Amino acid sequence: xxxxxxxxxxxxxxxxxxxxxxxxxxxxxxxxxxxxxxxxxxxxxxxxxxxxxxxxxxxxxxxxxxxxxxxxxxxxxxxxxxxxxxxxxxxxxxxxxxxxxxxxxxxxxxxxxxxxxxxxxxxxxxxxxxxxxxxxxxxxxxxxxxxxxxxxxxxxxxxxxxxxxxxxxxxxxxxxxxxxxxxxxxxxxxxxxxxxxxxxxxxxxxxxxxxxxxxxxxxxxxxxxxxxxxxxxxxxxxxxxxxxxxxxxxxxxxxxxxxxxxxxxxxxxxxxxxxxxxxxxxxxxxxxxxxxxxxxxxxxxxxxxxx
Amino acid sequence: xxxxxxxxxxxxxxxxxxxxxxxxxxxxxxxxxxxxxxxxxxxxxxxxxxxxxxxxxxxxxxxxxxxxxxxxxxxxxxxxxxxxxxxxxxxxxxxxxxxxxxxxxxxxxxxxxxxxxxxxxxxxxxxxxxxxxxxxxxxxxxxxxxxxxxxxxxxxxxxxxxxxxxxxxxxxxxxxxxxxxxxxxxxxxxxxxxxxxxxxxxxxxxxxxxxxxxxxxxxxxxxxxxxxxxxxxxxxxxxxxxxxxxxxxxxxxxxxxxxxxxxxxxxxxxxxxxxxxxxxxxxxxxxxxxxxxxxxxxxxxxxxxxxxx
Numbered sequence: 152x153x154x155x156x157x158x159x160x161x162x163x164x165x166x167x168x169x170x171x172x173x174x175x176x177x178x179x180x181x182x183x184x185x186x187x188x189x190x191x192x193x194x195x196x197x198x199x200x201x202x203x204x205x206x207x208x209x210x211x212x213x214x215x216x217x218x219x220x221x222x223x224x225x226x227x228x229x230x231x232x233x234x235x236x237x238x239x240x241x242x243x244x245x246x247x248x249x250x251x252x253x254x255x256x257x258x259x260x261x262x263x264x265x266x267x268x269x270x271x272x273x274x275x276x277x278x279x280x281x282x283x284x285x286x287x288x289x290x291x292x293x294x295x296x297x298x299x300x301x302x303x304x305x306x307x308x309x310x311x312x313x314x315x316x317x318x319x320x321x322x323x324x325x326x327x328x329x330x331x332x333x334x335x336x337x338x339x340x341x342x343x344x345x346x347x348x349x350x351x352x353x354x355x356x357x358x359x360x361x362x363x364x365x366x367x368x369x370x371x372x373x374x375x376x377x378x379x380x381x382x383x384x385x386x387x388x389x390x391x392x393x394x395x396x397x398x399x400x401x402x403x404x405x406x407x408x409x410x411x412x413x414x415x416x417x418x419x420x421x422x423x424x425x426x427x428x429x430x431x432x433x434x435x436x437x438x439x440x441x442x443x444x445x446x447x448x449x450x451x452x453x454x455x456x457x458x
Numbered sequence: 459x460x461x462x463x464x465x466x467x468x469x470x471x472x473x474x475x476x477x478x479x480x481x482x483x484x485x486x487x488x489x490x491x492x493x494x495x496x497x498x499x500x501x502x503x504x505x506x507x508x509x510x511x512x513x514x515x516x517x518x519x520x521x522x523x524x525x526x527x528x529x530x531x532x533x534x535x536x537x538x539x540x541x542x543x544x545x546x547x548x549x550x551x552x553x554x555x556x557x558x559x560x561x562x563x564x565x566x567x568x569x570x571x572x573x574x575x576x577x578x579x580x581x582x583x584x585x586x587x588x589x590x591x592x593x594x595x596x597x598x599x600x601x602x603x604x605x606x607x608x609x610x611x612x613x614x615x616x617x618x619x620x621x622x623x624x625x626x627x628x629x630x631x632x633x634x635x636x637x638x639x640x641x642x643x644x645x646x647x648x649x650x651x652x653x654x655x656x657x658x659x660x661x662x663x664x665x666x667x668x669x670x671x672x673x674x675x676x677x678x679x680x681x682x683x684x685x686x687x688x689x690x691x692x693x694x695x696x697x698x699x700x701x702x703x704x705x706x707x708x709x710x711x712x713x714x715x716x717x718x719x720x721x722x723x724x725x726x727x728x729x730x731x732x733x734x735x736x737x738x739x740x741x742x743x744x745x746x747x748x749x750x751x752x753x754x755x756x757x758x759x760x761x762x763x764x765x766x767x
Contacts (some may be wrong), residue, residue: 157526163565165660165669172565179560180569183576186638190579192602196594200641208600211744256479259472266465271476276767278483280691281747283490286723287641288734289490295508311482342471371584374698389586396589396706429590433583440582441575448642 172389190437197221197427198329201420211251219424224431227419231385231428237302241387242369244305249365250358257319258346263329272320275313289378305387309368315361323350352453360446388432391424395425498739501670520735531721532738539717540699542625543693546632551686553637555678557672558644574645577638585699590636592627592704619710628715632700640685647681650673657663683764687757691750694718694742717740 167175194212196204197220207214224231240304259265260272282288288308298304327350335345349357377385386394399421440447466473471678480510494510500518504510526532557577566568580588595603604614617623655673664672696717703714716724718738726735 165656166565167563167666169565171563174522175560175564176566176569179557179564179573182557183573184636184704186579187576189588189594192594193591197513208605209523209597209602210605211602242690252479252482252622252691255475259476262472263481266461271480274480274483278487280750281491282487282743283492284717284743286726286736286739287490287493287496288486289726290493290511290732291485292510294503294511295489296485308484308486309485311479342469343475344472346475367582367622371582373584373586389584392586392590393703396593426594427588429587434583437579440579443576444575447537447578448646 152257180456190433193426193433194430197423197430199423201423204422210397217420217423219420220278220427223419223424224427228428230383230386230391231388231431234386234388236389237305237385238370241302241305241372242366244350245310245369246362248306249310249315253315253361253365254351254358255346255355256311257316258323258350260316261323261327262332270391275316290378300377300382300385303384305372306369308375309372315364319357319361322354322360325355326357356446356449360381360449363443364445367436392428392432395428399424408432470601494736494740494743496733497740499733501613501736511660515595517734518689522733523741525734526737526741531716534713535716535718535738539694539696539719542628542717543630543689543696544623545625545629546636547686547689547693549629550633550636550640551682553633555644555675557637557641558648559674561645562648562693563640563666574638574642578642579638580635583635583637585635585697585703586643588631589703589706593706596627598619618706618708621711621714624711624714628700630706631704632697635700643685644678644681647678681700681765683757683761684713684766687750687766691746693749694746696720698723757758 166172182251192209195211196209197211198218199210200217201219202214203213203215203217203322218342256271256275259274261269262268283291292298292304292308296303296307298307332345335349336342340349371389372387373389376385376387377393380386382388399419493508496512496515498519499512500513500521502511503514504514505535539711558568560572561570564573595601598604598614598616598618601617605619608614615623617627653672656669659673670732673687696719698719700725701715701717701720705711719742722735722738722742725731725738754765754767
C-alpha cells in the first residue's frame with residue numbers, strides 16, 4: 152500500500168530530450184500512418200467515378216466523386232449479402248464451438264489433481280511440433296468426414312488449436328485458485344457444476360480473449376473455403392473477395408436478375424465495386440478492433456508466459 | 459492399469475470434459491499424421507472411404523520423394539522458404555524490439571497509444587484484403603507506384619510479372635502485417651520491468667542509451683529467445699496467404715514467390731499428385747520438427763531456463 156502519493160504532474164527526469172521525442176514521434180508516426188493509409192486509399196477508390204478512374208488510375212482524392220459502386224453493391228449484390236450471411240453464421244457457431252472445446256480441455260489441463268494431466272498436455276502440445284500437412288488434412292476432411300461443400304468445412308478444421316489451449320490453461324491456472332474448486336467440492340458441487348457456475352464466470356476475461364481470437368480467425372478465413380467450398384451459396388466473405396480479384400462475373404452470375412446479367416456485366420463499375428466490397432468487408436473489423444484491442448494484448452502477453 | 463480405471467471412475471466429469479477436445483485432436487491432427495504414410499504410396503481413392511484408400515494404395519517406397527527432389531522445384535521452394543523466413547524472423551525481431559522501445563520512450567503516452575492502435579490494424583485484416591491493398595499500389599495501369607514513376611518520367615513497371623522486386627515486396631508486407639502484433643508483445647514485457655532499475659541507473663548517471671543497452675535489452679532477452687526458437691522451429695513453414703494472395707498467384711513470379719506451402723497446394727490442386735504433395739508436406743514437417751528440437755536443445759545447453767521444454 153502506498154501512503155505517500157506523489158503529484159501526477161511530476162517531472163520525469165528520465166524522459167528523453169525533446170529533440171529525440173520529436174524524431175521518434177515523426178518516425179513512428181510515419182510508420183503508423185503507412186499501416187492505415189491503404190485502408191483510407193481503398194475507401195477513396197471506392198468512391199471514385201469509374202470513368203474517371205479508368206483515365207486517372209487510383210487516386211487518393213477523386214476528381215469525380217461517385218456512389219455508383221455502393222449503389223450497385225446494394226442493388227445487385229445478392230452474393231455479398233449471401234456471403235456475409237455465411238461468414239456471420241460460421242463466425243457465431245464456430246466461436247461457440249471453439250470456446251466449448253477449448254475451455255473444457257484447458258480446464259482439465261489446469262486441474263493439478265488430475266492424474267493424466269501431463270499426458271493430455273503433451274497430446275495437445277505435440278500437434279504444435281508436428282503435423283500431417285495439408286494433403287492428409289484435406290483427405291481426412293473430404294474422404295473421412297465428407298466435409299466438402301458443407302458449412303462444417305469452414306468451422307471444424309479451425310475449431311481448436313494447441314496454442315489457444317495453452318493460453319487458456321495459463322488463464323485458469325492463474326485466476327482460479329485450487330482452494331476454490333476444493334471448497335466447492337466439499338460443499339457438494341459436482342465437477343461440471345463447479346466448472347460452469349464458478350470457474351467460467353471468474354475466467355471471463357480469458358474467455359473473452361480467446362473468443363475474440365476465434366472470432367477473428369473465422370471472420371478472416373478464406374483458406375478452408377479455397378480447399379473445401381465450391382458451392383456459391385457457401386462462399387464466405389473473404390473467399391468471395393478472392394474470387395472477384397480477376398473475375399467480377401461471380402458477383403452477378405448468382406444475382407436475382409438472371410436475364411440481364413450480360414447487361415449488368417457490361418455496365419457495372421467493376422474496379423470501384425471491388426474496392427467497395429473490400430471496404431464493406433473490412434469496416435466491421437476496423438471499427439470494432441480498437442475497443443477489443445486490450446483483450447488481444449492480454450492474450451498475447453499471457454500466451455508468451457511459461458507455466 | 460487399475461490406476462487408469464480408478465481415475466476414469468473418480469474423475470468421470472474431467473474425462474467427460476477432455477473427451478471432445480481429444481476427439482478433435484485425434485481426427486484433425488493425429489489421423490492426418492497417420493495419413494502421411496501415403497507419401498510412400500501411390501495414392502488411389504477407394505470407394506470404401508478414407509482408411510480403405512490409405513491402406514489399399516500400393517506401396518512405392520521413396521519414389522514420391524525421388525520424384526520431388528529430382529525437380530528443380532524442390533531446391534527452389536526450400537531456398538525461398540528458408541531465406542524469406544530468415545529475413546522475416548530477424549528483421550521482424552529487430553524492428554519489433556526497436557519500435558517497442560521507442561514507443562515506450564515517447565513522452566506523450568496518448569500519442570503512443572494512437573500509434574500502437576494504428577500499427578495493430580493490419581494484424582486484424584486477412585491476406586485477401588491486404589492483397590487488394592497492395593494491388594492498389596502495384597496495379598500496372600492504375601496503381602499509385604506506376605503513377606509516381608510515370609510522373610517522374612520513368613516507364614511503368616509490370617509489377618506482377620517482374621520477379622526482381624518480389625523479395626522486397628514479400629518481406630515488406632510480411633513485416634508490415636505482423637509488426638504491430640510483435641511490438642506489442644515486447645512493449646508489454648518492457649512495461650513489466652521494475653522501474654527502480656532505471657531510477658537507480660539514472661542516479662548513477664547512466665544515459666538513456668546505456669539504460670536500454672544494460673537494462674531493457676538484457677531483460678527482454680528471454681522473451682526474444684523464446685519467440686525466436688518458436689519462429690526457427692517454423693522456418694520450413696510459411697504464411698500461405700502472404701505468398702499466395704499478395705503476388706495474386708501470378709505464374710510469372712513463381713521463381714521468387716513459390717514456397718513449400720504454396721507448392722504443396724498447387725501440386726495438390728492442379729496436378730492432383732497426392733502422393734508427391736504429401737511427400738513434400740512430410741519433408742516440411744520432419745525437417746521442421748528436427749529444427750525445433752535442435753534449437754531447443756542448443757538453448758537448453760546455453761541457458762537452461764530459456765528452453766521451451
